[in-house]
Amino acid sequence: MKYIVAAMPDMTKKHPIINVTRDLHHHRTSDENISMYIDVEDNLLKKITSVWYKQGFLEALSVAADPSVNRESPTLAVTASYILKVANILTAFRYFLQPHLKDIGPKIVANYSRTRNWGQVPVKCLAWHPHTTKIAVATVDDNVRVYCSEVTFVSTLKCKAQGHVSSLNWRPLSASELAVGCEQGVIVWTVDPNLMFTKPSSSNAVLLKKNGHSPVTDVSWSPNGDLLISCSGADTSMLVWDTAMETAIPLRRVAGGGNVFARWSFDASKIFTATSSIIFRIWDTKTWTPERWCARGHRVVAACWGPDNILLFAAKGEPMVYALTTTSLLSGSQTTKATPALDVTKVELSSGEPVGGPILDMCWDPTGRYMAMLFEESHLVAVFCTTYIMMQLKIDPCCFVTGVEDEIPCTMAFQQNFNDGACLTIAWSSGRVQHFPIIYSESY
Numbered sequence: 001m002k003y004i005v006a007a008m009p010d011m012t013k014k015h016p017i018i019n020v021t022r023d024l025h026h027h028r029t030s031d032e033n034i035s036m037y038i039d040v041e042d043n044l045l046k047k048i049t050s051v052w053y054k055q056g057f058l059e060a061l062s063v064a065a066d067p068s069v070n071r072e073s074p075t076l077a078v079t080a081s082y083i084l085k086v087a088n089i090l091t092a093f094r095y096f097l098q099p100h101l102k103d104i105g106p107k108i109v110a111n112y113s114r115t116r117n118w119g120q121v122p123v124k125c126l127a128w129h130p131h132t133t134k135i136a137v138a139t140v141d142d143n144v145r146v147y148c149s150e151v152t153f154v155s156t157l158k159c160k161a162q163g164h165v166s167s168l169n170w171r172p173l174s175a176s177e178l179a180v181g182c183e184q185g186v187i188v189w190t191v192d193p194n195l196m197f198t199k200p201s202s203s204n205a206v207l208l209k210k211n212g213h214s215p216v217t218d219v220s221w222s223p224n225g226d227l228l229i230s231c232s233g234a235d236t237s238m239l240v241w242d243t244a245m246e247t248a249i250p251l252r253r254v255a256g257g258g259n260v261f262a263r264w265s266f267d268a269s270k271i272f273t274a275t276s277s278i279i280f281r282i283w284d285t286k287t288w289t290p291e292r293w294c295a296r297g298h299r300v301v302a303a304c305w306g307p308d309n310i311l312l313f314a315a316k317g318e319p320m321v322y323a324l325t326t327t328s329l330l331s332g333s334q335t336t337k338a339t340p341a342l343d344v345t346k347v348e349l350s351s352g353e354p355v356g357g358p359i360l361d362m363c364w365d366p367t368g369r370y371m372a373m374l375f376e377e378s379h380l381v382a383v384f385c386t387t388y389i390m391m392q393l394k395i396d397p398c399c400f401v402t403g404v405e406d407e408i409p410c411t412m413a414f415q416q417n418f419n420d421g422a423c424l425t426i427a428w429s430s431g432r433v434q435h436f437p438i439i440y441s442e443s444y
Contacts (some may be wrong), residue, residue, distance in 0.1 A: 048064050
């Protein structure tokens with residue numbers, strides 16, 4: 001087998017050209033500046049109501065208890081201050097029992113995102129459609145842009161509820177449905193492939209949300225597209241959505257903290273879920289029962305399924321990839337351990353460029369031939385060739401992908417319908433999105 005790894009523009013000449021520049025961004029009010037929009041001329045009730053709507057109940061209590069703001073009703077100020085003290089004590093006790101709830105909103109997403117510098121980079125996340133050459137890109141202004149190879153127009157998906165976008169996932173066996181994970185919940189957009197207008201209205205979006213399940217840190221459709229899973233780093237329940245009925249069934253397990261992300265196996269028989277602690281679980285979708293596993297020392301930051309239900313995963317701060325095979329998962333033995341599959345300890349190349357170290361993200365192409373890896377510190381993306389023969393997984397170095405002019409790789413994804421090999425799409429810190437084809441031939 002020959003692997004041809006080179007710049008081959010002919011293989012991707014019909015791919016959409018994406019470069020997220022500053023003039024594409026729409027202004028978005030930052031969380032730190034929300035309070036400056038409170039109208040000081042409003043009466044006390046309007047002030048409290050406004051803060052409650054924008055920042056929550058506790059912040060509204062703080063306004064009511066503040067004597068510099070609440071000059072109209074000293075009794076209300078005293079009452080609110082006592083309620084606030086009790087609420088703070090209860091909140092502190094809750095954080096003691098559930099430390100994963102200490103961070104709120106975008107801080108949770110930033111902590112658990114597999115995108116490097118998620119809150120500052122031009123591209124927050126991206127996702128290829130499983131059947132067509134169509135890619136969704138979430139930008140720093142929380143707009144989602146859909147690029148297609150067939151048309152020059154770019155659809156822009158935006159609505160009021162779509163803030164702090166964390167993840168994207170196209171529905172399999174559907175041309176038009178895209179799930180967007182964000183702070184308020186999950187937004188399911190319907191993007192009509194026959195009507196690629198510039199900005200679909202909010203009537204094309206359905207918001208799925210549940211109390212206590214925010215912000216959503218990951219969304220993942222089942223391979224046959226009938227179920228949608230959402231995870232939140234602040235919720236110990238993973239939600240399985242029936243999007244047609246807009247209902248969800250929670251899969252709750254108390255130990256381990258919030259569920260950070262989930263990954264379906266290729267045959268939909270298993271689901272990997274990572275928590276905010278060292279605990280991770282592998283669910284059997286026939287019985288909806290989990291096997292509980294523990295990572296060594298740190299939580300799992302990246303995981304991907306491969307052929308024959310091989311699972312690769314990496315823990316935070318470690319330069320090691322571990323593997324779980326079908327044999328390990330079926331044994332059910334408490335003594336079963338994940339086996340080290342690849343050591344990517346940081347080294348220096350002959351060019352002087354460092355590569356390797358702690359892993360941030362990794363993804364496997366649909367054919368199971370190539371795996372790409374993103375690191376916490378290195379400016380290179382590493383690509384490996386993978387084979388699975390006679391129950392043995394072999395991982396060999398393939399190539400490195402580097403940016404231009406000090407670009408840093410932020411996030412990546414393999415194209416799902418690339419038939420000539422594999423095509424890795426990388427979003428760089430400059431806003432440039434690169435399509436990197438890896439072509440193979442059967443000749444020796």
